[in-house]
Amino acid sequence: MSKPVLGYWNIRGFAQPNRLLLKYLGVDYEDKRYYHGGPPDYSNDDWLQVKFSLGLDFPNIPYWIDDKVKLTESRAVFRYLARTYGPKLTPENEPLQAKSDMVEGFASDLQSALIQYSYTKVAPEEPIENALAPRFEQLSNFIGSNEWALGDKITYLDFYLYEVLYQFRKYNPDFFVPYPTLAKYLAKFEAIPQLTEYIKETEDLKCFSPTARIVF
Missing domain, CATH: 1.20.1050.10 (Glutathione S-transferase Yfyf (Class Pi); Chain A, domain 2)
Known part of the structure; x- marks a missing residue:
């Protein structure tokens, strides 16, 4: 069985709750983070190079791929992870x-x-x-x-x-x-x-993309 993959931009955005949940549950997965090129030229966005080649029904990020599913939509991914890997939660x-x-x-x-x-x-x-x-x-x-x-x-x-x-x-x-x-x-x-150390380690991860008016 190959290692599951969570794919998203290299920001917190809509993916960080999933990362926190997976860390808490001790799930071994690949945290795939895509570079966001931003304006005026988005051609350097790593995600755009693979968006339609992963077999996703609705190509988007965040996505989750394991040996059973290929999922997109942040809430669907989040709830799937909770039910599958952390039913006690x-x-x-x-x-x-x-x-x-x-x-x-x-x-x-x-x-x-x-x-x-x-x-x-x-x-x-x-x-x-x-x-x-x-x-x-x-x-x-x-x-x-x-x-x-x-x-x-x-x-x-x-x-x-x-x-x-x-x-x-x-x-x-x-x-x-x-x-x-x-x-x-x-x-x-x-x-x-x-989670204590992981939260400290990810403090420098920006919340939103470089296209935001306020980047923090």
Whole structure:
């Protein structure tokens, strides 16, 4: 059996939750990172050289290839990895699974807002810290005194939620000063023994591509 491959740009973007999850689970895989050439000439992008030669049904990145599947779409890849390699990280029942899906969608909206803010050519008049304050208040209240996003047990959702919050903190190191619950959540995740060193090793990995207005 050949080693599984996770393919994505050489950035955090939509792939880092998968990398964190795989590291935590101790999965031996190839972390294939493609160079992003950027404007004005995208011909140097490594990904474009192989995009249509990997047998993917919907050629895109991130992708995951193992001996059973060839998958694209970030959420599909993430959930497949959780179910296949970390079944103990899945929510224990349907109500919790529904809550997990809800929070995952909420976090996805937050990340989309950060992406839009970072890539728009003209800086919005309202700082993103102000624009999203009500949503972060809601998230802080939702987690409350929980150990993890859904309660006392870590689930695959935490790997996605952590990365979204991390990207906001990387944009602004003081972003979570008004939200001590979320700051505590980040610190708790970063103290996981299987992840502490890996998180430090990947601190220099940019969140978004060189085409962003703000690169961090």
